[in-house]
Amino acid sequence: MNFLKTLFKKKPIGGAGLVILVFFVILAIASDWIAPYPMVNGVMQSDVINSLSPSTPEHLFGTDSLGRDVLSYMIYGARTSVILGITCTVLTTIVSVVIGVSSAVIGGKFDLILQRFVDGWTCIPGILLLLIIMGMLGNGILQLIFAISIPMGIAGSRMIRSAAISVKDSGYMKMSSILGAPSWWKMIKHVVPNIMPLILMGLAGSLGGIILMEASMNFLGYGVEPGTPSWGYLITDQGRSYMYQAPWLAVYPGIAISLMVFASAMFGDAVRDILDPRLKGGVGSYSSEKIEKQVARMLGGRALIK
Amino acid sequence: MKMNKIRVIAIVLITCLLFTFAACSGGGAADGDAKTKAPTEEQEVAKDAAGTDHTKVVSAASAEPTYGGTLNVWKQEFQNDFDPGADTRANQETLWYESLWAMDWGLNDSEKYPFTSEYITGDIMMGQLAESWEADYDKRTFTVKLREGVNFQDKEPYNGRPLVAADVKWSYDRLLGIGSGYTEPVQLMGTNWPEQLQMIESIDTPDDATVVFNLRQENSNETGVNDLMIQEIMIAGHEWDELTDEQKKDWHYAAGTGPFILDEYVLDNHMHFVKNENYYGYDERYPDNKLPYVDEVNLTVIAESSNRLTQFVSGEIDFMSGTNPLNSSERAQLDASVNADKYWYLNKNTGAIAIGLKQNNEPFKDIRVRQALQMAINSAEIHSDYYKLSGDMNVMGLFNTSTDYSDVANWGQDVYDSYAVFDPDAAKKLLADAGYPDGFEFTTVIFGALDQNLFTLAASYLAQIGVKMNIEVAANPMEMEQAGFSKDDPRTIFKNAGFTTLIRVQLGYITGATMDAVFANDPKFDELVKNAMTANTMADRIKYAKDADKYFAEQHWILQLGGSEQMTDVFSARLGGYNGEQWYRIVYPRIWVAQ
DSSP: HHHHHHHHHOOOHHHHHHHHHHHHHHHHHEOOOOOOOOOBBTTTTGGGGTTTTSSSSSTTOOOOOTOHHHHHHHHHHHHHHHHHHHHHHHHHHHHHHHHHHHHHHHOOOHHHHHHHHHHHHHHHHHHHHHHHEEEHHHHSHHHHHHHHHHHHHHHHHHHHHHHHHHTTTHHHHHHHEEEEEEEEHHHIIIHHHHHHHHHHHHHHHHHHHHHHHHHHHHHOOOOOTTTTTOHHIIIIIITTTTTOOOOOHHHHHHHHHHHHHHHHHHHHHHHHHHHOOGGGSTTTTTOHHHHHHHHHHTTTTTOHHH | OOOHHHHHHHHHHHHHHHHHHHHSSSSHHHHHHHHOOOOTTTTTEEEEETOOOOEEEGGGGGGGGGOOEEEEESOOOHHHHHOSSSSTTTOOOOOOOOOSSSEEEOOOOTTSSSSSSSSOGGGGGGESSSEEEEEEETTTTEEEEEEEOOBOSEEEEEOOOBOHHHHHHHHHHHHHHHHHSSSSSSOOOOOOHHHTTTTEEEEEEEHHHTTEEEEEEGGGGGGHHHHHHSOOOOOTHHHHHEEEEETTTOGGGEEEEEEOOEEEEEEETEEEEETTTTTTOOEETTTEEEEEOSEEEEEOOOOHHHHHHHHTTTTSSSEEEEEOOBOOHHHHHHHTTTTTGGGEEEEOOOOEEEOOTTTTTTHHHHHHHHHHHHHSOOOOHIIIIOOOOOOOOOOSSSSSSSSSOOOGGGGHHHHEEEHHHHOHHHHHHHHHHHTTTTTTTTEEEEOSSSSSHHHHHHHHHHHTTTEEEEEEEOOEEEEEEEHHHHHHHHOEEEOOOOOSSSHHHHHHTSOOOTTSSSOOHHHHHHHHHHHHHSSSSHHHHHHHHHHHHHHHHTTOEEEEEOOOOEEEEEETTEESSOOOOOOOHGGGGEEEOOO
16 A cells, blocks of 8 residues: 555656556456447457448447457457466566576576576577467467567576575575575575565566567467457557558557556556665656765765866 | 646647547548549459459550560469479479460450369360370370470570470370380379379370370270370470489579570579570460560569568569469558559459368267358358458359359259358257257367458357357468368368369368368268269269269358458559469460560
């Protein structure tokens, strides 16, 4: 509760980001009740006679080439984005934490081998890796979750490892070792709780990237299965083909993706600033003027010698 | 100062929003419509026997033949095979070779043959290197007289020497292992000539201009000769045997009697041809005009469809047709392009897109279920509103309706209606009668290149009767094969209807076929197909094939998604003397281009 108070009071843009994210989550959960044209048997209903219709009272956001209501499609598309966003974010974080923390705590040859593997992995361009994995696994939400989370998790493990190493040398860790605690105990009891702010920051910060990634993969034809509502799929399948006749097919999902990415980025920044003020960003945070004022304050009001 | 900043940001945001709403208010649709070509006086609208609309704009270039210029064409991929025994049909880019007979191109008369199907019988083959031919079924001979004045191209290994009957004998002998030093058929990837030419027992050459095919007893009949003629065997000479293995793979030694000489070849990138100045051929439409018309032909590999479309719009390639024509969304893109008045279209019927319903799967065993699924698909709506096609919907069975093998009119009203009439209530009742009042769920696997929206649309129709169809895009061809041709895999796959050849039917539907995706195992059907394949006369073959077509339609082993899909070939207006025929080896020398 305190966190929310701080968020809305100190970081209103971050708070707005949270509101937008919550709005999309509500859309995702309640899409069957909210959508003007709900799915029948899990399938969006088509009305090809009214295909590519612009905005009308019946179809506020118009229709696509199959006559599907774009507003309903967008609402159901939020479900895909939210499921993917949340699942991928959690899975990415778990992978990062497991690799990073175990590598740091166990150390030795295990650390050496694991880190060379991570180095090698990060050398492969991310998008290429995604395309290869999706090419092997085929399209689908589960495949997409796997293809996004695992590579991102492996790449993100280095940051976690660095943080975990700084905890590893602390006194309580040494005491724990002397008392004969096993590695898994030290990881769970000491390391993870002490790097939790960093984990949470990573969690909030990666959401936007994952949503963009999902949209990109759909755009490249390696996303969800045909028929599954997805903003990225709407852009690539309909928006690109009917850009001139029906621009709304690209514009609305484009706005939704931008909004969600913007919201998650703002929320992520705010979480970072609140949990770890040392990394605080924002306008003028690192300007020479501000630093000079801070230094002057520390020096009791005396100005710096220029 | 701060207020000013806020005002500026607010104005920018409001402007952005206004642009967004303006863009989405429907004005765009009007623009798009304006760019879509409406039929004009210039357009010729014709209908072939299959009921396919052939809409084309007569180009200025088509008026009078002209020499010179370059024809620019794309290919999905090259076969990278210079062997004269390679599959001619697959190797349409082998412009240096010719065969005894070729598809009757009928360039001035697209009505004569639709050229939209692969259905070919002997009576629409025309002599290419063959001048005349005669069969004597009692003597079991088929005698062919060669055209006079034909020379090989003036390059290694033939160096411009005349064509003789021994070259034809050599070309067939090596494929069948029946002479010219060959005791075993030559092994070539992707071909099975001994099976396809099994009617030939031996070949004689009484003189340099005469070839006599000695036929086997059981094939000394009309269908045997027909099956011999439709195999377009490329004619080369014994000099090929003297080439080393390296030379046989070297494009410099690719030579034949054809109208174009291969001048440059970059693996999987492009081929460049120059005119064969010593080509013997004359244009049948303008008997004084020596062929070919164009000086050069460029064949470029462009595998990706959007790249192809871009290059076509920018005028770098002259037509987009063949095995990868435009689908409806690509057609829409092209209609909206700035050069929409610089090309013409040919709509063609590519056979019905369908899903094979595995007969070993519980719900599909019951014919009532199969009929119910079909009646839930609104084929008429797909035809007119999804594909935006005018005219009658094309209902299809086993064979494409452009062939003589299909006769939808004789199916009977009930069978016809079961494909053409949309009746979800009746479909629901049928499902309930079959024991599925709440429907069921199944998965179908498709190629990424298929029209995914059509399958999505079909899924929405099926959902109305409680059937949930999941669509999976195959990650690779092996997955498609696994899903389709494995009896144990519950998934179904895309399966064509409307075939054009008996061979395809034999491969795809009869018991034990390698590409069987329905597992019908129906002896009656197998017998009908076998009878058609082994008939003595074309009339008998057509009769049995029609019976098989009707039986197939009655059984509903496949679920057709909206009659037949129609694809579009598109051509640059600078092409002349061309109606969109696809037998490229034949038509390229007969095309001229505006300079």
